[in-house]
Amino acid sequence: xxxxxxxxxxxxxxxxxxxxxxxxxxxxxxxxxxxxxxxxxxxxxxxxxxxxxxxxxxxxxxxxxxxxxxxxxxxxxxxxxxxxxxxxxxxxxxxxxxxxxxxxxxxxxxxxxxxxxxxxxxxxxxxxxxxxxxxxxxxxxxxxxxxxxxxxxxxxxxxxxxxxxxxxxxxxxxxxxxxxxxxxxxxxxxxxxxxxxxxxxxxxxxxxxxxxxxxxxxxxxxxxxxxxxxxxxxxxxxxxxxxxxxxxxxxxxxxxxxxxxxxxxxxxxxxxxxxxxxxxxxxxxxxxxxxxxxxxxxxxxxxxxxxxxxxxxxxxxxxxxxxxxxxxxxxxxxxxxxxxxxxxxxxxxxxxxxxxxxxxxxxxxxxxxxxxxxxxxxxxxxxxxxxxxxxxxxxxxxxxxxxxxxxxxxxxxxxxxxxxxxxxxxxxxxxxxxxxxxxxxxxxxxxxxxxxxxxxxxxxxxxxxxxxxxxxxxxxxxxxxxxxxx
Amino acid sequence: xxxxxxxxxxxxxxxxxxxxxxxxxxxxxxxxxxxxxxxxxxxxxxxxxxxxxxxxxxxxxxxxxxxxxxxxxxxxxxxxxxxxxxxxxxxxxxxxxxxxxxxxxxxxxxxxxxxxxxxxxxxxxxxxxxxxxxxxxxxxxxxxxxxxxxxxxxxxxxxxxxxxxxxxxxxxxxxxxxxxxxxxxxxxxxxxxxxxxxxxxxxxxxxxxxxxxx
Numbered sequence: 001x002x003x004x005x006x007x008x009x010x011x012x013x014x015x016x017x018x019x020x021x022x023x024x025x026x027x028x029x030x031x032x033x034x035x036x037x038x039x040x041x042x043x044x045x046x047x048x049x050x051x052x053x054x055x056x057x058x059x060x061x062x063x064x065x066x067x068x069x070x071x072x073x074x075x076x077x078x079x080x081x082x083x084x085x086x087x088x089x090x091x092x093x094x095x096x097x098x099x100x101x102x103x104x105x106x107x108x109x110x111x112x113x114x115x116x117x118x119x120x121x122x123x124x125x126x127x128x129x130x131x132x133x134x135x136x137x138x139x140x141x142x143x144x145x146x147x148x149x150x151x152x153x154x155x156x157x158x159x160x161x162x163x164x165x166x167x168x169x170x171x172x173x174x175x176x177x178x179x180x181x182x183x184x185x186x187x188x189x190x191x192x193x194x195x196x197x198x199x200x201x202x203x204x205x206x207x208x209x210x211x212x213x214x215x216x217x218x219x220x221x222x223x224x225x226x227x228x229x230x231x232x233x234x235x236x237x238x239x240x241x242x243x244x245x246x247x248x249x250x251x252x253x254x255x256x257x258x259x260x261x262x263x264x265x266x267x268x269x270x271x272x273x274x275x276x277x278x279x280x281x282x283x284x285x286x287x288x289x290x291x292x293x294x295x296x297x298x299x300x301x302x303x304x305x306x307x308x309x310x311x312x313x314x315x316x317x318x319x320x321x322x323x324x325x326x327x328x329x330x331x332x333x334x335x336x337x338x339x340x341x342x343x344x345x346x347x348x349x350x351x352x353x354x355x356x357x358x359x360x361x362x363x364x365x366x367x368x369x370x371x372x373x374x375x376x377x378x379x380x381x382x383x384x385x386x387x388x389x390x391x392x393x394x395x396x397x398x399x400x401x402x403x404x405x406x407x408x409x410x411x412x413x414x415x416x417x418x419x420x421x422x423x424x425x426x427x428x429x430x431x432x433x434x435x436x437x438x439x440x441x442x443x444x445x446x447x448x449x450x451x452x453x454x455x456x457x458x459x460x461x462x463x464x465x466x467x468x469x470x471x472x473x474x475x476x477x478x479x480x481x482x483x484x485x486x
Numbered sequence: 487x488x489x490x491x492x493x494x495x496x497x498x499x500x501x502x503x504x505x506x507x508x509x510x511x512x513x514x515x516x517x518x519x520x521x522x523x524x525x526x527x528x529x530x531x532x533x534x535x536x537x538x539x540x541x542x543x544x545x546x547x548x549x550x551x552x553x554x555x556x557x558x559x560x561x562x563x564x565x566x567x568x569x570x571x572x573x574x575x576x577x578x579x580x581x582x583x584x585x586x587x588x589x590x591x592x593x594x595x596x597x598x599x600x601x602x603x604x605x606x607x608x609x610x611x612x613x614x615x616x617x618x619x620x621x622x623x624x625x626x627x628x629x630x631x632x633x634x635x636x637x638x639x640x641x642x643x644x645x646x647x648x649x650x651x652x653x654x655x656x657x658x659x660x661x662x663x664x665x666x667x668x669x670x671x672x673x674x675x676x677x678x679x680x681x682x683x684x685x686x687x688x689x690x691x692x693x694x695x696x697x698x699x700x
Binding site for chain 1: 515615630669689
């Protein structure tokens with residue numbers, strides 16, 4: 001059995017994408033995931049006649065929350081404090097790590113259980129805990145598999161989507177000293193994880209979870225899960241730490257309902273997740289159980305800079321993953337190719353805005369602009385439009401202008417001069433028609449190698465569109481040229 | 487890190503074109519939330535109790551009905567016999583004042599081993615999704631998750647149509663501080679983390695029985 005090598009991504013998206021396409025395990029896993037999420041979501045939204053109205057309401061809640069974010073955050077903080085908890089504020093990932101480590105020291109923690117938290121991934125919390133001598137035990141099955149594999153998640157809802165059953169089976173056999181056993185069935189794998197992780201729940205000093213929503217009304221943290229690990233992480237240890245961000249807040253419980261109604265339907269095609277749990281403060285005198293201490297760490301990490309900007313709508317995101325499930329690019333190359341905790345279309349917008357790392361601006365270019373992401377987004381984020389804005393920003397900010405920049409520049413100049421544009425396209429079309437007249441297509445063309453490597457390029461059959469339009473377009477409306485609905 | 491708090495809030499206010507913080511945050515919050523828009527809810531497929539039962543069964547819960555609470559100990563013993571098991575049952579503290587006699591089964595105060603069953607008395611049921619609600623003032627939250635089979639008893643009168651009605655009930659019952667944990671549970675625990683194949687019984691109960699008391 002081979003030992004596990006840490007995952008080290010290539011710095012360039014193009015190379016990562018090529019590696020992903022050549023990775024047979026990944027392609028096998030992506031094929032198995034296939035249309036699963038898409039079909040389940042479709043069935044769930046058609047079961048309710050008013051899903052569009054639910055989307056509008058959820059969007060309105062997100063807009064309202066951001067409109068007075070300062071008031072809602074302060075009210076949330078006040079209520080958490082009144083309920084015996086404490087709110088901590090972190091501007092950067094480093095500050096969030098420092099706060100969590102200080103809390104672990106304060107509670108003399110050496111063993112920490114963790115529920116799934118994308119914010120924890122965003123700030124590399126596990127690495128910081130391990131460095132401080134604290135063992136973080138991931139408890140979500142997907143995250144646990146990836147902790148064994150030493151890999152980051154590739155999907156925000158199904159972190160181990162890129163792993164095949166055979167790979168998971170190998171990881172369990174390698175890491176759990178439980179002797180000879182048959183792990184070929186999914187049930188056997190899940191049962192073994194249940195058995196191994198149960199003891200960790202019972203012995204943990206601190207539980208760290210993320211949050212789906214923060215309810216300002218009562219200072220409540222809401223978590224939606226299916227496995228039950230989030231609840232055991234939040235309830236059994238002496239202290240519960242929530243790692244979350246400033247944009248998760250909603251005003252009231254009714255507003256939380258509006259979000260929850262679209263969240264599970266969009267994410268997994270469920271009416272609701274198996275567990276939706278609301279945690280308010282520490283265990284009170286009359287509570288039958290719960291932690292003695294409750295901490296919420298609120299991370300900004302450039303989110304406040306998006307507020308009031310042309311990218312504000314990205315803060316509406318409720319992290320359902322529908323955009324990546326429906327994205328043809330994500331479906332082809334998987335989540336690791338994005339080299340970010342946030343993959344797919346939402347990640348292609350969020351990553352360059354939050355991380356600002358070299359190469360992050362490649363991500364908004366990883367889109368065909370087919371628009372499926374926007375059409376399924378439960379809070380109607382205009383993802384293609386935001387990606388278009390980022391592409392533009394990339395061009396404006398680029399220190400070295402590449403070929404793409406100059407080609408676009410030339411095209412803009414031409415398009416702004418109709419006479420010159422017509423003259424040049426007419427010459428080009430005639431030339432291409434003459435050169436390709438014999439075969440009717442090109443198998444190779446300069447600058448279009450990416451296209452012609454997989455398919456032939458058809459040779460023009462007549463004059464340019466504009467010349468044909470001048471000749472007969474006005475006289476003959478294109479009836480039947482493009483049937484409705486195609 | 488109070489400087490972080492100041493810096494973050496200051497950036498937020500600047501982005502929203504706001505000047506300063508209101509002196510009374512409760513009042514500011516109340517002003518912003520006094521208008522409650524009518525909720526957008528999915529229509530129910532039947533009457534409240536019937537819709538609850540259908541949705542819960544769709545989500546993997548096994549549905550049962552008894553006439554009176556006094557039948558419950560006998561029902562639990564029969565259920566164990568039906569399944570060929572002799573479980574120890576963790577009985578939630580709510581049942582302490584009911585005078586019910588648990589002679590036919592072994593009862594526990596807290597979970598001892600992974601094969602134990604749990605018995606809780608939900609404070610509400612939600613027809614919209616077939617969900618039961620339990621709060622940590624009534625029942626330890628952990629015993630809802632550590633048991634292998636969870637039985638939740640519901641008074642028929644406590645089944646409501648939508649979530650929002652539960653929030654109103656919580657506000658009325660806990661006018662001061664709400665319980666540390668409010669659990670909404672819809673069927674047995676599950677995962678789809680291995681090749682997207684749904685597997686029932688992840689970290690929480692593998693089976694759930696909902697018992698409606700008429």
